[in-house]
Amino acid sequence: MRPHLLAILVALGQTALAPYRIEGDAIPLPLGGAAGDPARGRAIARDPRKGLCTLCHAGLGGAPEGDLGPDLAQVGARLDAGQLRLRLVDGRALNPGTLMPSYYRAEGAERVGAAWADRPILEADEIEDVIAFLLTLRPEAPR
Amino acid sequence: MRGPALSGVFLLLAGLAAAQEIPFPERRSGRDQMAPETRAMQADDEANPGMLWVLDGADLFARAPTPGAPACAACHEAGALRGVAARYPAWDEAEARPVDLEGRINLCRTRHQGAAPLPREGRDLLALTAYIANQSRGLPIAPPADSRLDPARATGRALFERPLGQLRFSCAGCHDAHWGRHLGAAPIPQGHPNGYPLYRLEWQGLGSLQRRLRNCLAGMRAEPFAPDSPEATALALYLMQRAAPLPVETPAVRP
Numbered sequence: 550m551r552p553h554l555l556a557i558l559v560a561l562g563q564t565a566l567a568p569y570r571i572e573g574d575a576i577p578l579p580l581g582g583a584a585g586d587p588a589r590g591r592a593i594a595r596d597p598r599k600g601l602c603t604l605c606h607a608g609l610g611g612a613p614e615g616d617l618g619p620d621l622a623q624v625g626a627r628l629d630a631g632q633l634r635l636r637l638v639d640g641r642a643l644n645p646g647t648l649m650p651s652y653y654r655a656e657g658a659e660r661v662g663a664a665w666a667d668r669p670i671l672e673a674d675e676i677e678d679v680i681a682f683l684l685t686l687r688p689e690a691p692r
Numbered sequence: 693m694r695g696p697a698l699s700g701v702f703l704l705l706a707g708l709a710a711a712q713e714i715p716f717p718e719r720r721s722g723r724d725q726m727a728p729e730t731r732a733m734q735a736d737d738e739a740n741p742g743m744l745w746v747l748d749g750a751d752l753f754a755r756a757p758t759p760g761a762p763a764c765a766a767c768h769e770a771g772a773l774r775g776v777a778a779r780y781p782a783w784d785e786a787e788a789r790p791v792d793l794e795g796r797i798n799l800c801r802t803r804h805q806g807a808a809p810l811p812r813e814g815r816d817l818l819a820l821t822a823y824i825a826n827q828s829r830g831l832p833i834a835p836p837a838d839s840r841l842d843p844a845r846a847t848g849r850a851l852f853e854r855p856l857g858q859l860r861f862s863c864a865g866c867h868d869a870h871w872g873r874h875l876g877a878a879p880i881p882q883g884h885p886n887g888y889p890l891y892r893l894e895w896q897g898l899g900s901l902q903r904r905l906r907n908c909l910a911g912m913r914a915e916p917f918a919p920d921s922p923e924a925t926a927l928a929l930y931l932m933q934r935a936a937p938l939p940v941e942t943p944a945v946r947p
Contacts, residue, residue, distance in 0.1 A: 603876065616873050616874050648861070658858055661913060662910070
């Protein structure tokens with residue numbers, strides 16, 4: 550493949566986000582269509598440089614835990630996959646003042662560091678992995 | 693319909709409330725949130741590693757930058773600079789812009805000492821800044837009532853409240869709305885500049901306020917502001933106003 554064509558494809562791959570539709574307080578369908586993997590999702594959620602979740606949330610089994618967001622120990626019993634998806638993709642659609650980052654939005658951010666420009670915080674398949682993990686967080690399930 | 697609309701208004705108000713400045717009586721130095729051992733290290737000049745830079749700064753202050761050029765001490769009596777760090781950044785007539793303390797030191801070098809500006813974050817500039825700021829230790833931060841600084845202060849406040857970087861966090865979102873809570877293991881301070889330059893155990897050295905801001909901006913995944921840029925000085929001006937009347941603590945110690 551000629552280099553400039555490759556460059557265009559790479560650029561497209563970085564910026565094109567999977568389309569999704571919000572219904573009520575949820576995004577019912579998986580981003581990109583496929584279900585995620587809970588074990589991969591656990592690793593992402595507990596990685597303070599990747600998912601960043603434990604910087605703010607307790608209950609994910611990672612350490613150290615911050616206390617800026619609610620405890621997620623039983624979040625799988627409280628919210629279904631679609632509701633979790635909207636809260637991850639763009640929780641600001643529900644609460645514009647929330648501190649929680651919108652994980653699947655590339656536009657609307659100012660002064661983004663070069664290493665992070667024009668990318669969402671997590672890719673579509675990673676979001677689905679994290680959702681699959683969050684759904685396992687229920688009172689009866691051992692973490 | 694009524695429920696969601698009402699809660700929408702409520703959430704919007706909650707978002708706005710998050711941008712409230714910390715009132716005077718609630719302003720707390722970052723020192724207050726530190727472990728007792730770190731506070732003790734800061735309070736004891738024998739144990740405070742930052743004092744090594746202050747001593748170096750005293751030497752540099754008394755020494756000619758190049759043979760034949762006047763030392764800082766030729767123009768400023770030792771001890772005469774008490775109070776200066778409590779009111780910087782300040783307006784510079786010739787440059788017609790605000791400059792921070794490091795910028796002032798470098799203007800003295802180029803204007804009065806015929807010397808090259810010292811690199812930011814280099815040992816000499818940190819040492820001179822720490823030496824001068826240490827002379828203001830204990831004095832309340834007292835930003836000058838100079839209306840020429842107002843536009844930059846307003847810019848600084850707007851920057852402080854604006855979501856930046858990939859994570860779209862604002863400084864205010866952490867330091868006004870959530871100080872006292874924890875980001876991972878780190879307690880979130882109010883984010884005051886009153887101890888800088890300060891010794892950070894994690895850095896194994898002294899660092900400037902601008903270095904601290906670069907760290908916070910990197911955490912936000914935002915492009916840092918170059919030291920001495922209008923944005924960096926504007927933020928420093930606003931931070932000083934927001935911190936008054938906390939006392940200068942240079943050199944503070946942080947984990």
